[in-house]
Amino acid sequence: MCGIVGYIGPSDALPILVDSLKRLEYRGYDSSGVALLNIDKGRIVLNVQKRPGQISVLESQMEHIDSSIGMAHTRWATHGIPNQINAHPHTDDKGTVAVIHNGIIDNHLKLKEELKSKGHVFLSQTDSEVIPHLIAEEYKGSNGDLFEAVRKTVHRLEGSYAIVVLHRDHPDQIVCAREKSPMVLGKGVKGSFIASDVTALLKYTNRFLYLEDGDMASLTRDGIHVERIAGGPAERPWKEVEWSLEDAEKGGFKHYMIKEIYEQPRSLHQTLSGWRSEEETLPKSLSKANTARIIACGTSYHAGMVGKYLFEKYTGMPVEASMASEYRFADHVREDPLMLFITQSGETLDTIMAAREARKRGSRTLSITNVLGSTITRETDLTLYLRSGPEIGVAASKTFTSQLMMMYLISSYVGFSTGYISRDEYRSVQGHLRTAIRAVEGVLKDVTKVMGQVEWFKGAENAFYLGRYINYPTALEGALKMKEISYIHCEGYPAGELKHGPLALLTDRTPVVALVTNDHTYDKILGNIGECSARGSPVLAIAPEGDREVSKYTDRVIYYPQVPPLFSPIPISVILQLLAYHAADQRGCAIDKPRNLAKSVTVE
DSSP: EEEEEEEEEESSSSHHHHHHHTTTTTOOOOOEEEEEEEEEETEEEEEEEEEESHHHHHHHHHHOOOOSSEEEEEEOOOOSSTTTTTOEEETTTSSSSEEEEEEEEETTHHHHHHHHHHTTOOSSSSSSHHHHHHHHOOOOOOTTOHHHHHHHHHTTOOEEEEEEEEEEEOEEEEEEEEEEEOOEEEEEEEEEEEEESGGGGGTTEEEEOOOOEEEEEEEETTTTEEEEEEBBOOOEEEEEEOTTTTTOOOTSSSSSSHHHHHHHHHHHHEEEEEHHHHHHHSSSSGGGGGOOEEOOHHHHHHHHHHHHHHHHHHHHHOOEEEHHHHHHTTTEEEEEEEEEEEOSSSSHHHHHHHHHHHHHTTTTEEESSSSSTHHHHHHHSSSEEEEOOOOOOSSSSSSHHHHHHHHHHHHHHHHTTSSSHHHHHHHHHHHHHHHHHHHHHHHHHHHHHHHHHHHHHHOOOEEEEEGGGGGGGHHHHHHHHHHHHHHHEEEEEEEEGGGGTTTOOTTTTTTEEEEEETTTTHHHHHHHHHHHHTOOOOEEEEEEEOOEEEEOOEEEEEEOOOOOOGGTTHHHHHHHHHHHHHHHTTTTTOSSSSSOOSSSOOOO
């Protein structure tokens, strides 16, 4: 999780570091800090400033230091509570080495005890603090080789890390290393950069080099040098990212999330229009697939659950959707499925580790992500890109609907490749997706329907979301959105399971959101609405325009533009995002930075 930034160049470092760090605050906001190397009274000083709370707290209290080299960090706590002592950067006990770290050091307790026995004094409860102490141990002499000291240190670390290192004896060098946590280098006219995400640096450059696991790099005023931690050169290509700075800014909206909700007609169009080039990269071996497994976490898992229904519809093959955090620990069954891995950031560690496990088992692997050059792209045989543009809000919105669109596209393509559906049926899917985009536009043109239902919802403490068939996962996603940003306890259920326990929790203070589609589940979901109403629960139905029956069961209805029922998860999801957003806004919640959460989950 945590956001990291580093800079070396001709410019004043502190404004660049703070500006870049603000663009990474969605990765962690428990505390933040900066480290700079500057000259004071003729000697080089390692200056560290850090504070608990959001970056604005640090910014308001820190002293400006003139420096052209430094690093900064915003923290999502894993070891140790959020406070000033546990904030990064961490230093050795002599104040010569400073380190910022994203990840988890699994063997930190053993290393800490060893270092304590050698006289090292620790201040924090973090796992990260062992790193600067280890570097200090490995660093030899007053002009030692910092690069080699870092190399020897990371050889001893077990777990995941992206680290950036400054040393008082090296005012013209930053060293960094990566293992299982994201890190990207940037090259611009105003210097060289390090970050955990390209969005931090779009103001300064669009040229990036993505470090791979086992890479380390030295940034000096003369350039950037990359090696393997194990030794030897690492040839990594520089890539140009098409995202603009404007894409990653609020653009006049109150929150990133509502901006990204309104961007969905464009992001969906970009996903659909980009499909032609993606289609050309797909191997003919997909026509030999006879079973599939979809692996993901959180919101991406809900997209994968929708994908399960679509694969079964368009390919006739058995399909399983699994949580990435569980897959790698399950027994290896005798199968050879097509493995699909979904991760918007491409850096979700559970999903990456599951992909590695699948490749060990000899499976064909395909990933779906939004980020060019992210780790998952190197862990799978093939990658499909969403092309949604940067998503800053922690709660996914536009990337989710683009993931849904990709599920329709890839499942129908495999069905066509295997001969299960015809070319005309395959092409008709894309026509229906264009209809779904127009439906999203219709939802966003008139949000008063949603706003009219927020008032009764925002005061709830508990709520249920119900769906059937392809909208059961949509209900799960709607409940997740509401709980993520409004802190209302919500549960998503397949509507038919109400009578198997959840009915016991319904009261007149328990709102129910029921997702209605005019398909083979229609009569059943109306019956479920009736069951809830009979027990006094207020029911909000999300139903297609023109429906005449649902209002007989509840007077709270939000209508969405007509689409073929199989494609209804796309416009329904947008309505549920709006409902969650406006409920959270009226409750005064930190929508873009919900408590205890971070955008990209890069730890297990």
